[in-house]
Amino acid sequence: MYEYLRQLPKTELHLHIEGSLEPELMFRLAKRNGIALDYASVEDVKAAYRFDNLQGFLNLYYQGMNVLRTREDFYDLAIDYFKRASDEGVVHIDMHFDPQAHLVRGVALDEVMEGLFRAKEEAEASLDLSIGMIMAFLRDRSQEEALEVFEQAAPYWTRLDAIGLDSAERDNPPVKFKALFERAAKEGLALVAHAGEEGPADYIRQALDELKITRVDHGVRCLDDSELVERLRSEQVVLTVCPLSNVCLKVIDELGEHPLPALIEEGLKVTISSDDPAYFGGGLLANHVACRDAFGWDESVFKALNRNALEEAFIAEPRRKALLQRLDSIGE
Ligand code: HPA
Ligand code: ZN
Numbered sequence: 018m019y020e021y022l023r024q025l026p027k028t029e030l031h032l033h034i035e036g037s038l039e040p041e042l043m044f045r046l047a048k049r050n051g052i053a054l055d056y057a058s059v060e061d062v063k064a065a066y067r068f069d070n071l072q073g074f075l076n077l078y079y080q081g082m083n084v085l086r087t088r089e090d091f092y093d094l095a096i097d098y099f100k101r102a103s104d105e106g107v108v109h110i111d112m113h114f115d116p117q118a119h120l121v122r123g124v125a126l127d128e129v130m131e132g133l134f135r136a137k138e139e140a141e142a143s144l145d146l147s148i149g150m151i152m153a154f155l156r157d158r159s160q161e162e163a164l165e166v167f168e169q170a171a172p173y174w175t176r177l178d179a180i181g182l183d184s185a186e187r188d189n190p191p192v193k194f195k196a197l198f199e200r201a202a203k204e205g206l207a208l209v210a211h212a213g214e215e216g217p218a219d220y221i222r223q224a225l226d227e228l229k230i231t232r233v234d235h236g237v238r239c240l241d242d243s244e245l246v247e248r249l250r251s252e253q254v255v256l257t258v259c260p261l262s263n264v265c266l267k268v269i270d271e272l273g274e275h276p277l278p279a280l281i282e283e284g285l286k287v288t289i290s291s292d293d294p295a296y297f298g299g300g301l302l303a304n305h306v307a308c309r310d311a312f313g314w315d316e317s318v319f320k321a322l323n324r325n326a327l328e329e330a331f332i333a334e335p336r337r338k339a340l341l342q343r344l345d346s347i348g349e
Contacts, residue, residue, distance in 0.1 A: 032098075033153070035082045036294065037095075037300075049090075071266050072185055089132065116152060117163070130173050151178060180207075182228070210228055213238035214266075218238045221239050232329060237263060240276050262293060289322055290304070
């Protein structure tokens with residue numbers, strides 16, 4: 018089964034590239050940039066990765082990315098993850114990145130974008146991997162700032178696939194960013210948002226109605242609201258569920274109690290992703306293996322989840338078609 022899951026062509030729709038920063042690379046970049054870390058060793062970093070909730074994680078996530086300063090750093094960050102993901106059978110990644118988290122530290126937008134785009138282009142040319150780009154905005158900051166950053170990114174709009182909304186969900190309802198999402202829609206970008214991770218089911222509805230999103234990141238809290246579930250089912254809105262993330266951030270107590278089987282049972286369009294693999298115990302393959310162990314799913318379930326992800330991915334149509342065919346031809 019492990020070998021089946023490894024070679025299955027896998028797609029993830031929910032990955033924060035800054036959350037793929039492994040402690041080893043963090044140390045290497047800290048040294049290169051002359052930055053002192055609060056940790057003595059890689060083991061020290063790993064020991065610190067115990068979180069009580071989303072905010073506890075975000076504090077370390079923003080601290081960790083402080084080593085990213087130049088375009089080379091962003092290139093190294095992304096190419097490092099792309100190679101690891103490709104080695105474990107990932108064929109497509111829709112990748113979030115957080116420009117505001119870098120701009121506030123005095124890192125220029127061009128450093129972020131040039132580094133990430135170089136890694137994307139190189140990976141697409143040399144690995145069996147395609148990458149969608151989601152410029153994410155921090156919901157615990159103002160809409161005004163988000164709009165400014167969006168305008169600043171104008172030279173890159175045509176190379177982006179979507180905008181997203183992430184960071185601290187509680188008390189930062191989707192509607193706060195209505196004008197930003199309208200603005201991005203006008204430029205032809207797709208719209209996604211984190212909703213219903215720690216926030217209530219109503220934030221999912223708000224993100225659909227007010228922000229006009231087409232994909233829900235996380236969305237696990239939808240089960241609190243049967244009318245919403247009915248709507249997600251009839252419209253087949255995709256949910257990018259992140260099982261290991263939900264355990265690490267205590268959205269649920271343990272994987273065996275995760276609502277994933279219930280979401281599938283409800284007929285929702287479910288996918289699985291790794292969210293922040295360096296912080297939550299592994300990448301997309303580890304998430305597949307953990308689900309197998311927790312739920313006992315057979316091959317057909319994993320195939321169906323990856324089919325869902327491929328159908329909704331930000332990917333060129335010929336590659337989508339070829340990957341769907343490849344997925345279908347894998348024996349069960
Ligand atoms: N939720 C919200 N914001 C984030 C996350 C997450 O899981 N990961 C990185 N930013
Ligand atoms: Zn996320």
